[in-house]
Amino acid sequence: MNKALISLTFDDGLRSQFESAVPVLDRYGFPATFFLVANTDPIFTDGWAEENGFEWHKIDWTKEDIRLLRGMIARGHEVGAHTITHKRERIAANPIFEAAESKRLIEEWLESEIPSFCYPFYDTIHVLKEPTIKAGFRQARAGRQNSYYAPGDSLDRFAIDCRQILQTGEDVNAWIRPGCWHVVTFHGIGGDQDGWVPITEAEFGRQMAELAGLRDSGAVEVVTFADGASRSQQIAA
Numbered sequence: 001m002n003k004a005l006i007s008l009t010f011d012d013g014l015r016s017q018f019e020s021a022v023p024v025l026d027r028y029g030f031p032a033t034f035f036l037v038a039n040t041d042p043i044f045t046d047g048w049a050e051e052n053g054f055e056w057h058k059i060d061w062t063k064e065d066i067r068l069l070r071g072m073i074a075r076g077h078e079v080g081a082h083t084i085t086h087k088r089e090r091i092a093a094n095p096i097f098e099a100a101e102s103k104r105l106i107e108e109w110l111e112s113e114i115p116s117f118c119y120p121f122y123d124t125i126h127v128l129k130e131p132t133i134k135a136g137f138r139q140a141r142a143g144r145q146n147s148y149y150a151p152g153d154s155l156d157r158f159a160i161d162c163r164q165i166l167q168t169g170e171d172v173n174a175w176i177r178p179g180c181w182h183v184v185t186f187h188g189i190g191g192d193q194d195g196w197v198p199i200t201e202a203e204f205g206r207q208m209a210e211l212a213g214l215r216d217s218g219a220v221e222v223v224t225f226a227d228g229a230s231r232s233q234q235i236a237a
């Protein structure tokens with residue numbers, strides 16, 4: 001089986017992802033993974049946004065949000081956890097709470113098991129890895145070393161790498177290596193008001209259309225992050 005596996009991941013629960021990316025994903029039948037912050041603040045507070053005068057709107061776990069997310073899960077998407085506060089100092093001060101409580105809350109809200117976690121800022125893996133394992137997650141994403149997991153590789157399920165999408169010039173063909181799993185990460189979809197390192201809706205549409213072409217030609221299968229981790233481990237084993 002030489003097909004590549006691709007997992008599409010979306011960080012921070014940004015509204016722009018649900019408004020602009022999910023309809024495109026659904027049109028192509030691509031299941032994706034959304035790492036959500038488990039607090040009810042409607043604004044994603046981040047140093048860059050605040051310093052530059054932007055308010056990034058995020059999922060704030062209203063009844064409508066919960067209905068939306070449950071529907072997405074029913075269609076094959078995955079929801080993962082991305083801490084409670086997404087704040088570096090708070091994570092360092094209480095990593096056990098940030099990992100375990102985000103899992104517990106999201107599972108309660110969505111009445112669904114949440115097996116995947118994502119380390120904020122990529123590098124908080126250093127404080128969150130052990131708490132994430134202890135909290136009962138089955139895999140976690142760090143990133144952006146652009147790793148490809150090939151058959152026979154040993155896979156640390158709690159240090160899974162990703163490719164952070166570039167703002168221009170992204171080569172979708174380069175995501176694909178036969179037989180390998182590759183995880184791709186998006187933040188804002190739209191402009192600077194929509195989230196960190198945004199790509200435009202048109203650029204997102206182009207990337208997904210190219211990926212659909214590769215899927216239709218049999219070169220790649222798009223799977224959730226949890227499915228990719230399980231299947232890569234089977235390949236590796």
Ligand SMILES: [Zn+2]
Nearest residue numbers: 011012120121
């Ligand atoms: Zn994040």
